[in-house]
Amino acid sequence: MQMTDDDPIKFRCQGVNVWYGDTHAIKDNDIDIHDKSVTAFIGPSGCGKSTFLRCLNRMNDTIDICRVTGTLLLDGDDIYSRDIDPVQLRARVGMVFQKPNPFPKSIYDNVAYGPRIHGLARNRADLDAIVEDSLGAAGLWDEVKDRLAAPGTGLSGGQQQRLCIARAIATKPEVLLMDEPCSALDPIATETVEELIEGLGRRYCVVIVTHSMQQANRISQRTAFFHLGNLVEYDTTDAIFSTPQDERTVGYVSGRFG
Amino acid sequence: MTDAASPTPDASFHSSEQAVARLGKRRAAEWRLKLYGMIAIGVAALALVALLWNIAARTMNAATEHYIAVEAQIEPGEDDFLRVVKKSARAAFPYVSGRSGKRELYGLFSDGAADDMRRAQEAGTLETGDAVPMRFLMSDTADLYLRGEFGVLETGATTGPLAITPEGKDYRLESGSDAFAQALGQAKTGLVREAATLRRQAARQGAGITTLEERLPGLTGPEREDTLAQIARFGAERDRLEGQASALDALITGDRQVRLALTDRMASFLVAVNGGILKLTEVSAGTALARPLVPMDGENAAPEGAWSLRILDRPEIGRPVKDRQVAILETLQSDGRIEEVANWKFFSLSDSTQPEIAGIKGALIGSLWTMLVTFCLAFPIGVMAAIYLEEFAPRNRFTDFIEVNINNLAAVPSIVFGLLGLAVFLNFFGVPRSSPLAGGLVLALMTLPTVIIAARAAIRAVPPSIRWAAMGIGASRTQTVFHHVLPLAMPGILTGTIIGMAQALGETAPLLMIGMVAFITAVPEGITDSATVLPVQVFNWANASERAFDMRTAAAIAVLLAFLVVMNAVAIILRKRFERRW
Numbered sequence: 001m002q003m004t005d006d007d008p009i010k011f012r013c014q015g016v017n018v019w020y021g022d023t024h025a026i027k028d029n030d031i032d033i034h035d036k037s038v039t040a041f042i043g044p045s046g047c048g049k050s051t052f053l054r055c056l057n058r059m060n061d062t063i064d065i066c067r068v069t070g071t072l073l074l075d076g077d078d079i080y081s082r083d084i085d086p087v088q089l090r091a092r093v094g095m096v097f098q099k100p101n102p103f104p105k106s107i108y109d110n111v112a113y114g115p116r117i118h119g120l121a122r123n124r125a126d127l128d129a130i131v132e133d134s135l136g137a138a139g140l141w142d143e144v145k146d147r148l149a150a151p152g153t154g155l156s157g158g159q160q161q162r163l164c165i166a167r168a169i170a171t172k173p174e175v176l177l178m179d180e181p182c183s184a185l186d187p188i189a190t191e192t193v194e195e196l197i198e199g200l201g202r203r204y205c206v207v208i209v210t211h212s213m214q215q216a217n218r219i220s221q222r223t224a225f226f227h228l229g230n231l232v233e234y235d236t237t238d239a240i241f242s243t244p245q246d247e248r249t250v251g252y253v254s255g256r257f258g
Numbered sequence: 259m260t261d262a263a264s265p266t267p268d269a270s271f272h273s274s275e276q277a278v279a280r281l282g283k284r285r286a287a288e289w290r291l292k293l294y295g296m297i298a299i300g301v302a303a304l305a306l307v308a309l310l311w312n313i314a315a316r317t318m319n320a321a322t323e324h325y326i327a328v329e330a331q332i333e334p335g336e337d338d339f340l341r342v343v344k345k346s347a348r349a350a351f352p353y354v355s356g357r358s359g360k361r362e363l364y365g366l367f368s369d370g371a372a373d374d375m376r377r378a379q380e381a382g383t384l385e386t387g388d389a390v391p392m393r394f395l396m397s398d399t400a401d402l403y404l405r406g407e408f409g410v411l412e413t414g415a416t417t418g419p420l421a422i423t424p425e426g427k428d429y430r431l432e433s434g435s436d437a438f439a440q441a442l443g444q445a446k447t448g449l450v451r452e453a454a455t456l457r458r459q460a461a462r463q464g465a466g467i468t469t470l471e472e473r474l475p476g477l478t479g480p481e482r483e484d485t486l487a488q489i490a491r492f493g494a495e496r497d498r499l500e501g502q503a504s505a506l507d508a509l510i511t512g513d514r515q516v517r518l519a520l521t522d523r524m525a526s527f528l529v530a531v532n533g534g535i536l537k538l539t540e541v542s543a544g545t546a547l548a549r550p551l552v553p554m555d556g557e558n559a560a561p562e563g564a565w566s567l568r569i570l571d572r573p574e575i576g577r578p579v580k581d582r583q584v585a586i587l588e589t590l591q592s593d594g595r596i597e598e599v600a601n602w603k604f605f606s607l608s609d610s611t612q613p614e615i616a617g618i619k620g621a622l623i624g625s626l627w628t629m630l631v632t633f634c635l636a637f638p639i640g641v642m643a644a645i646y647l648e649e650f651a652p653r654n655r656f657t658d659f660i661e662v663n664i665n666n667l668a669a670v671p672s673i674v675f676g677l678l679g680l681a682v683f684l685n686f687f688g689v690p691r692s693s694p695l696a697g698g699l700v701l702a703l704m705t706l707p708t709v710i711i712a713a714r715a716a717i718r719a720v721p722p723s724i725r726w727a728a729m730g731i732g733a734s735r736t737q738t739v740f741h742h743v744l745p746l747a748m749p750g751i752l753t754g755t756i757i758g759m760a761q762a763l764g765e766t767a768p769l770l771m772i773g774m775v776a777f778i779t780a781v782p783e784g785i786t787d788s789a790t791v792l793p794v795q796v797f798n799w800a801n802a803s804e805r806a807f808d809m810r811t812a813a814a815i816a817v818l819l820a821f822l823v824v825m826n827a828v829a830i831i832l833r834k835r836f837e838r839r840w
Contacts, residue, residue: 062729064653091732101723103742113741114731164727171731 007034010175010205011056016070018051018060025051028070029231031224035174038201040216040237041209043226044252049209052226053177056207057093058086074175091118094168098180100160102152102167107144110152110163111135114171130170138166139196158189162196169200176200178208182215194219213253217241225249313819316812323601323614324401325393326366326590332386336379339372343394351586353553362582370395370603370615393597398614398806399578400587404596407805408577411528411588414440414567420531420560429536429557431529431546439543441527441567442514448524448573449506456503463496514543522574526581528588531565532556535585551585578805604813608779609795613806616799618817620781624694624774624789625763625821631698631785632705632762637755639702640709641744644751647710648717649739668707675704676768684772692773695785700768705758712754716747748836756829760822766793792818 011033018026026048033039033056041049051060058079060066072079079089091114102110111131114120121127131148135141140162144155152163161181168176178197182190198219200206210216216223217237224234225248233240233249244250271277330346347363348354354363371394378384402408418434431438470489477485509518517540520527527538529546534554540547568588574581590596607617643664651657679700683689689696720743728738769775774794782789790798792814799811 057730059726059729062725087729087732087734089732090729094732095726095730097723097726097730099723101721101727103724103727104746113728113733117733117737117741167727168731 007037009033010035010075011207012071012073012076013055014071014073016052016055016068016072018048018055018069019067020051020063021065025229026055027229031231031234033205033207034222035205036202037221038197038206038208038219040220040223041207041226042211042213042216042223042252043232045211047226048229049224049226050179053179053207053209056175056177057090057095059090059095061086091171092173093175093177094171094173095177096161096164096168096179096181099184100157100164102155102160102163104151104153106149107135107152107155107163108148111166111170114167118171120170120172134166134170135163137169137200138162139192140166156189158185158192161185161189161193165193165196165200173204175205175207178206180209180211183211190215213241225252227252313812313815316809317816319405319809320604320813321601322598323603324396324404325597325599326396327391327393327595327597329389330375330392330394331388332375332384332390332392334386336375336386339375339379340369342375343367343371346392346394354582354586359582362580363586365580366397366400366583366586368395368397368614369612373615395614396596398612398804400583401614402806403577403579403584403587404591408579409570409572411568411570411584414527414569416565416567417562419562420529420565422531422554422557422559424557425547428539428547428549431536431538431548433544436543438538438541438546438567439514441538441541441546441569442518442543444569444571445518445520445524445527445541446510449510452523453503453506453510456499456506460496460499460503463492463499467492467496517542517545517547524573526570526574526584528568528570528581528585529565530568530588531560532558535589537581537585551582552589604810608781609777609790609798610779611777613802613804613810616807616810618792618795618814620778621790621792621795621814622817622821623781624697624778625791625818627694627782627785627789628697628701628791629759629763629825631694632701633755633759635698635702636705636709636758636762640706640755640758641713641751643706644710644713644717645739645744648714649735649743664707664710668711671767672704672765673767673771675700676771678703679768680771690786690788692776692778692788692790693786694782694789694791696772697769697774697789697791698785700772701762701765704765704768705755705762708758708761709751709755712757713747713751716750716754717743719750720746745836749833752829752833752836756826759825759829763822763825764793764818766797769794770797792821 009032011031013029013031013033016026016029016031017024029052041053043049054060055068055072056074056079060068068080074089074093077084103113105113108131111134112121112127115127115130121130132141132145135144140159143159144150144163152160155163161184165176165181181197182193185193194215197206197208201219201221208216208220220237222235223237223240225232225240225244225246227248233244233246235245240249241253244253250256328346328350330342331349332342336342344364347367348360351363354360371392374395375384375392396404416433417437420437421432423430423432467489470485470492474482474485474489512518519540520538527541527546528551529536529538529548532554533552534550535552536548536554537551538546538548570581570584579587587596603615604617605622606619607615608620610616647657647661679696683696683699684691689699724742724746725738728742729735733741769791774790775798776788776790777798778788778790780788796811796814796818799807799814
């Protein structure tokens with residue numbers, strides 16, 4: 001694996017706290033996420049890794065009782081400042097969810113929806129090109145190029161998830177957030193999607209939440225271990241899995257709890 | 259934990275007799291539940307079939323109308339077509355004379371016959387001449403008679419030849435020994451009924467006397483005088499009724515060979531002979547006195563089988579169609595001059611006081627306009643309100659309050675909305691009374707809560723993953739709602755809307771409050787014209803005193819149901835187009 005500390009920092013997060021009503025879900029965490037690499041968030045259920053992920057594109061805003069404090073800088077800009085439009089931010093920071101959730105529209109329209117609402121295509125040819133590129137980048141083009149008008153919901157689970165990735169890529173984001181993207185897929189589809197994520201990590205800043213330590217080990221360059229709302233340990237993936245420093249990390253990665 | 263409380267494996271638990279009994283009980287309970295369900299569905303289906311059958315059967319009567327073929331004298335530029343109808347009727351039945359006879363003759367024709375000619379004249383298709391073959395619309399009572407509403411003309415038993423002897427204006431009819439025995443018997447049955455009625459009335463007078471006599475000891479002075487006078491009056495009336503009843507008794511037990519005078523309180527007896535129709539006025543077992551209603555060709559004796567006795571059991575006094583009219587109608591029918599044709603006029607005419615020219619068009623168009631106004635208001639406002647409450651409104655006391663009130667509004671009796679419409683729309687905003695606009699506004703108010711509640715439920719049922727997907731690629735809240743949530747919620751919203759609209763279509767009470775119950779014969783041309791709607795038309799016709807409105811009420815109900823079915827079909831088609839898997 002290449003040495004990744006040289007990658008520029010994409011997200012700089014300092015003193016991040018998240019409350020759901022009275023529940024303190026994320027407790028004063030600092031983390032720097034590097035560009036053009038895959039960062040994995042691991043930890044037991046309910047440790048706050050998904051919550052933290054959702055802070056990065058302000059998806060938590062859609063939950064009424066959720067409150068976020070601290071500084072989250074994307075390329076030096078505070079994404080929680082008043083100047084930032086959260087909708088615009090989400091076009092820059094794309095997201096892929098745990099369960100494949102294509103729109104009940106055609107495959108083409110699924111991918112074209114983002115570019116359309118953001119006005120990325122000047123004409124139909126532009127749009128066609130974006131759709132083809134995005135589906136190609138998601139490794140789905142060859143499978144669906146003959147049936148772009150077919151409903152996206154008619155694809156298999158793995159294909160649907162890759163369609164969702166293509167849809168996220170189509171808005172030309174800088175960051176891709178993935179919330180357990182493989183947990184609803186079978187092993188074969190998981191392998192395909194993992195390869196895809198690995199490839200995407202060379203071009204985008206990818207942050208992935210996963211329950212599978214093997215997956216984190218296989219595809220990520222850096223790994224952050226969360227426990228009970230605390231960022232316990234953050235290092236290169238090799239370091240986390242071979243020489244963890246914290247007792248809790250040792251316990252988790254060796255499978256003693258989780 | 260004690261040993262007793264801890265469950266231990268026990269094979270006998272699931273195979274013992276008790277276990278078998280438990281199993282049987284459970285199965286019986288499940289079987290009973292299924293049975294109850296089937297019974298419930300059966301009862302509901304039966305009720306529906308009975309309802310539809312009843313409406314269909316009665317609607318069939320309104321599906322046709324009767325015309326009488328006559329020759330009319332029509333001059334170019336004729337302007338009094340009622341006169342033409344009367345003149346033609348007199349020409350067609352020259353033997354009908356006398357004021358009451360003519361009135362009965364005219365009573366066979368509807369004013370619609372004159373309307374038809376006027377319309378033909380306006381369209382330029384009316385022929386003129388001395389003997390133009392025309393068909394005149396029949397009046398409602400004649401039409402009902404032909405449908406058997408006033409009893410059917412039965413053929414009585416007759417034997418032997420019939421001898422006819424003129425006796426003044428009338429004829430004396432003689433036949434075999436007991437030729438008119440049946441008629442006499444039936445007439446006497448009528449007398450028995452009448453005598454019984456008289457005795458009941460006499461008994462009521464008697465009861466009145468008893469009551470007054472009981473009160474008498476406590477009274478003094480003028481009050482006592484009054485009461486005594488009243489008792490005397492009651493007594494006289496009682497004696498008079500008793501006397502009449504005794505006189506009838508004498509007739510009933512009287513000699514069968516003495517002719518009994520027939521009255522309009524008894525069944526009607528008609529004799530058809532020599533191409534004419536005679537009405538019996540006096541009858542004994544063997545002879546009868548008869549008055550011609552339709553003249554005979556000759557006065558020759560008729561052999562057995564060439565004459566018949568026709569009996570209409572319902573007394574003439576108890577039916578609007580008179581014996582002379584019955585005789586003329588029977589003659590017309592045997593001459594083939596009565597046409598029964600499909601009643602398409604029902605769909606091209608509006609309300610009228612005369613049932614045979616009353617149609618549904620005005621109410622149908624009125625309902626259409628009203629529903630249009632209701633839909634155009636209730637659907638967008640309802641859906642927008644639902645979207646705001648579900649997707650944008652903050653959760654606080656104020657929105658909770660609004661939500662509770664919307665739910666309460668759905669349960670408000672519809673007449674209250676009518677009162678509100680009267681006070682606000684008519685009196686304050688000056689919306690024209692009885693107009694589809696006013697009706698539509700009121701019904702929209704009534705429908706709104708239903709639409710809002712259904713739309714909110716449908717929006718809430720859209721999986722949140724669709725919202726996240728849209729927001730995850732940078733769609734704004736509004737874009738998410740209008741591009742993704744609303745299309746997916748549309749089938750549910752349409753279902754709710756159609757329930758609300760169907761309710762509004764059948765609503766009568768609130769429309770009564772804003773004057774849509776008025777008698778309106780014009781077809782509304784816009785939403786501000788006076789109009790009535792289908793359910794109100796049904797209500798009006800069901801209240802009408804003319805019997806012929808009965809079948810038109812059923813027909814109007816059928817039209818209302820058809821309207822409903824069409825409206826639902828449109829909604830289902832729209833829903834199918836929106837329906838998608840996710």
